[in-house]
Amino acid sequence: MPEVQVRKRVLLVEEIFHEGGPIAVKPQRRAAALAVIRNPYAGRYVEIIEGFMDNLKPLGLDMARSLVAALGEDAKVVEGYGKGAIVGSAGELEHGALWHAPGGYSMREVLGGAKAIVASTKKVGGPGTRLDIPITHINASYVRSHFDAMEIGIADAPRADEILFALVMTTGARVHARVGGLKVSDIEGEDGLR
Amino acid sequence: MAETKAKIRKIATFVEETSIEQGHKVDPPTRRAAAVAVIENPYAGQYVEDLSELMAIGEELGELLTQRAVAALGIEGPSAESYGKAAAVGENGELEHAAAILHPKLGTPVRRVLGKGAALIPSSKKRGGLGVVLDIPLGHKDAAFVRSHFDGMEVRINDAPRANEIMVAIAVTDSGRPLPRVGGLTKNQIKGEDGLR
Numbered sequence: 001m002p003e004v005q006v007r008k009r010v011l012l013v014e015e016i017f018h019e020g021g022p023i024a025v026k027p028q029r030r031a032a033a034l035a036v037i038r039n040p041y042a043g044r045y046v047e048i049i050e051g052f053m054d055n056l057k058p059l060g061l062d063m064a065r066s067l068v069a070a071l072g073e074d075a076k077v078v079e080g081y082g083k084g085a086i087v088g089s090a091g092e093l094e095h096g097a098l099w100h101a102p103g104g105y106s107m108r109e110v111l112g113g114a115k116a117i118v119a120s121t122k123k124v125g126g127p128g129t130r131l132d133i134p135i136t137h138i139n140a141s142y143v144r145s146h147f148d149a150m151e152i153g154i155a156d157a158p159r160a161d162e163i164l165f166a167l168v169m170t171t172g173a174r175v176h177a178r179v180g181g182l183k184v185s186d187i188e189g190e191d192g193l194r
Numbered sequence: 195m196a197e198t199k200a201k202i203r204k205i206a207t208f209v210e211e212t213s214i215e216q217g218h219k220v221d222p223p224t225r226r227a228a229a230v231a232v233i234e235n236p237y238a239g240q241y242v243e244d245l246s247e248l249m250a251i252g253e254e255l256g257e258l259l260t261q262r263a264v265a266a267l268g269i270e271g272p273s274a275e276s277y278g279k280a281a282a283v284g285e286n287g288e289l290e291h292a293a294a295i296l297h298p299k300l301g302t303p304v305r306r307v308l309g310k311g312a313a314l315i316p317s318s319k320k321r322g323g324l325g326v327v328l329d330i331p332l333g334h335k336d337a338a339f340v341r342s343h344f345d346g347m348e349v350r351i352n353d354a355p356r357a358n359e360i361m362v363a364i365a366v367t368d369s370g371r372p373l374p375r376v377g378g379l380t381k382n383q384i385k386g387e388d389g390l391r
């Protein structure tokens with residue numbers, strides 16, 4: 001399988017104090033780690049691509065660690081996560097799907113065994129394409145306060161023969177969460193859903 | 195965070211690290227960071243002659259955002275090489291509100307955090323709606339004519355600025371463009387007397 005060639009990495013951090021309501025005692029923080037790599041399969045159809053996922057694992061781990069570092073060096077503060085990919089125009093959507101195993105594996109590894117499926121999205125697009133990365137609670141997908149999303153994008157990526165991979169972590173609920181549903185305190189923590 | 199004059203809704207930081215450009219290795223990678231605050235515009239929807247409140251906010255944000263940007267790069271202030279600033283005013287404000295934040299008082303604390311900064315801090319401003327793109331101009335902090343450090347960094351926050359808000363951005367780098375090769379003044383030729391060369 002081809003090697004992973006990283007052109008550029010980007011780290012985005014948001015710290016949200018309020019959104020018109022009371023100022024949060026503990027501001028919500030969200031971070032996104034982005035990596036722009038060369039798409040080894042750009043410009044042609046390649047049948048066997050699955051093995052490339054293993055090659056992406058070290059990159060995924062490094063990105064997940066950079067998120068924990070950006071949120072305060074302690075994996076315990078992380079409550080929500082998500083992932084996504086934007087494939088440049090000479091690639092196919094399936095190339096974005098290569099991120100599923102390494103992206104999810106690396107965040108679980110760094111967070112010490114999160115239970116919920118990692119919410120994800122992907123698309124094909126040009127430089128500057130924006131992607132709304134879905135976010136859910138790391139241990140129980142149905143926690144309503146943690147349904148969230150973070151918009152990401154890089155002005156000069158992905159180029160036609162590149163893929164932009166993204167991982168996102170957050171430190172808590174939406175800043176003024178108040179629409180009921182399953183609460184963090186109600187998590188059973190067995191099936192990754194509730 | 196300590197009490198601030200500015201009513202800050204959110205702060206976003208952006209860090210970019212470029213390790214390959216056009217297939218060519220960039221070693222060490224070039225790195226730049228921007229810190230952006232989204233604040234309430236105290237003068238939204240009205241014409242106010244005296245903009246001193248925004249000038250004071252500019253002074254405060256100059257320090258806060260420069261510290262955030264430098265921290266995001268993981269460097270000491272004096273190791274920063276280039277800088278820039280920009281602001282986007284929401285639709286109920288005036289361009290002059292951006293000017294009041296950026297120009298009278300913001301620069302001094304920026305230079306204090308970075309240890310030096312003889313050069314003009316390049317700037318841009320605009321009015322716009324949610325998701326507006328800010329291109330922050332970048333120039334070498336001690337000598338504006340250093341050609342390898344003429345650059346720009348794009349930042350954007352999808353939910354800002356709302357009509358009554360202002361986005362204020364400061365960008366700091368620890369390097370110039372990835373593979374500079376168009377000549378001109380280089381950073382080892384800086385005299386550092388006039389802020390230009």
